[in-house]
Amino acid sequence: MIAALLVVGAAVAHATWNLAMKRAGTSGATFLTVALALGVVVFAPVALPVLLSSPPAVGWQWWLVLGSAVLQVGYFLLLQRAYRLADVGVVYPLARGTGPLLSVVAAVLVLGERPGLLALVGAALVVAGVVVIGLAGVRGAELDRARLGRGVVYGSAVGVVIASYTLWDAVAVSRVGLDPVGYYWSSMVLQLLMLAPIALREAGWRGITGIVREHPAAVGAVGLLSPLAYVAVLVAYTLAPVSIIAPARELSVVIVALAAWMLFREPHPVRRLLGAAIVLLGIALLAL
16 A cells, blocks of 8 residues: 555656646756756755665665666666657657566566566556557657657667666665665766766756756756655565556656646547556556
């Protein structure tokens, strides 16, 4: 029950900051750097005492933190490149579909989890529903073969990275026993150190301060809600199998898709509702 509440809360928080960023019409390394800086500062009073009281016990455990940061930054940069070179309507459903699918496969093969038949069917339905929702944004006339091919390659690659950081972080908190709060805050610090030079090169200090002035609400939403959402997921990994939590996280896709239709008048409401129904059915089976 606690794991389910954490996943639902994380999905709502994740959807909220995504919608705030979409409404603001901003993204990129500069925006993410500012949001990360806010999160690092705001959560430091909570995370530092936790980290100091239960730091990684041996040196190699710090490599888990570094690996998490590299995967998270790699995910962001790869996704940004994918959206530049291919259609979002191809990249998004492939990434959000293959990510949880590969996470379940990896949880079975690497972590030795043995989800039951209902859980496997539920995970498959979640993946199928996410793909249906994602394809709601595809307009076939706008796709050429080259862009379609790039979309398939990049979307699949993003899905692999999603599965990689899912498994990596799940091992760190559930098998190695690192505290989720201290672990992810440390990862955020390293992510900030990696992205800040990129932001400074792309926009400079004037561009960074401009993001704060122009989009304070979006910066606040992403900087505060994104860490909260992911820490909730990390805690859920310590309470339930990855093969259950990873696909259940896609509840946020349903919230974003329906809100995008109602708030931003995005097209294909019937397809979005159908995909949402499939995802919710899958999550219901996971809950059983």
